[in-house]
Amino acid sequence: MPGLDVGARLDQTPFVESNQQVFDDVAASFTEMSLMPAERSVLRRLAPHIADLDMLDLGIGTGRTTWTYAPLVHRYVGIDYSPKMLAAARRRLGHEPGIELQLGDARDLSAIEGDFDFILFSFNAIDAVPPDGRLQILDEVRSKLRPGGLFQFSAHSLGTLPFDTHRPYSARLADVPGYRLYATVAGVRYARRIRRINRGLDLSAARRRGWDVIPSMAHNFRIRDYYVDPEFQVRQLREHRLEVTAVFDTEGREVTLPHPSRDPWLDYLCTPI
Numbered sequence: 001m002p003g004l005d006v007g008a009r010l011d012q013t014p015f016v017e018s019n020q021q022v023f024d025d026v027a028a029s030f031t032e033m034s035l036m037p038a039e040r041s042v043l044r045r046l047a048p049h050i051a052d053l054d055m056l057d058l059g060i061g062t063g064r065t066t067w068t069y070a071p072l073v074h075r076y077v078g079i080d081y082s083p084k085m086l087a088a089a090r091r092r093l094g095h096e097p098g099i100e101l102q103l104g105d106a107r108d109l110s111a112i113e114g115d116f117d118f119i120l121f122s123f124n125a126i127d128a129v130p131p132d133g134r135l136q137i138l139d140e141v142r143s144k145l146r147p148g149g150l151f152q153f154s155a156h157s158l159g160t161l162p163f164d165t166h167r168p169y170s171a172r173l174a175d176v177p178g179y180r181l182y183a184t185v186a187g188v189r190y191a192r193r194i195r196r197i198n199r200g201l202d203l204s205a206a207r208r209r210g211w212d213v214i215p216s217m218a219h220n221f222r223i224r225d226y227y228v229d230p231e232f233q234v235r236q237l238r239e240h241r242l243e244v245t246a247v248f249d250t251e252g253r254e255v256t257l258p259h260p261s262r263d264p265w266l267d268y269l270c271t272p273i
């Protein structure tokens with residue numbers, strides 16, 4: 001099974017380069033343009049002053065969030081470290097006036113001019129960075145945020161583990177001839193792969209530590225992601241002088257911690273302290 005071979009190979013390679021390579025490989029599949037519920041919740045909060053805000057968007061992929069935010073804010077800067085993702089974003093949106101798109105790594109924002117009222121790192125992109133890089137990013141973000149500014153990012157939750165072995169059916173494809181047979185066969189393979197990943201988890205150790213790095217559901221398990229205990233995430237942010245002001249579930253509802261759901265990720269909104 002190709003996915004397992006890739007997984008075995010990734011186990012032996014330094015994972016930052018691997019994840020960056022995978023993002024390059026999958027750029028063509030990033031076609032979504034709408035905001036996610038938690039992003040809409042924060043956008044509603046920003047709305048009264050949005051035209052005055054300078055925004056830095058990290059890991060923009062092919063420009064999903066650029067599409068919504070760039071025309072609304074005062075200044076929009078978007079970066080991504082995948083040349084193919086950035087090229088796709090440029091093809092889609094680079095011609096729009098007032099959009100600054102740059103190839104760049106969120107671990108080093110020294111090449112980005114100025115500072116910002118709102119910094120976004122959406123769709124769990126921060127989780128693809130190794131643990132030490134994550135801390136560098138928090139420091140870089142902190143240094144680029146104006147007093148009273150806001151940083152929003154989403155991060156995979158440890159509480160979602162172990163993974164559910166059921167592969168969800170696609171309601172959109174349900175009536176496509178052959179889909180049900182395909183989905184049944186794919187579901188058996190998926191369950192086998194998940195059981196293998198679940199067997200490799202040491203959840204007690206991960207809960208004690210507050211995080212773990214494991215093969216991620218995203219991109220057919222080709223990347224490895226950081227999964228974090230939400231309360232640990234809040235403490236980690238505080239150590240990097242960022243205070244969480246709100247946490248949102250995948251439906252965009254504000255939640256309080258500890259949060260018992262098994263949502264695959266949560267969105268954190270924080271401000272510099």
Ligand SMILES: C[S@@+](CC[C@H](N)C(=O)[O-])C[C@H]1O[C@@H](n2cnc3c(N)ncnc32)[C@H](O)[C@@H]1O
Binds near residue numbers: 104
């Ligand atoms: C899951 S995609 C999300 C794309 C987009 N933010 C969205 O929400 O649709 C993650 C993106 O973050 C980028 N990325 C991951 N780590 C990065 C880093 N350290 N610096 C810049 N971009 C990064 C990847 O290349 C990829 O385009």
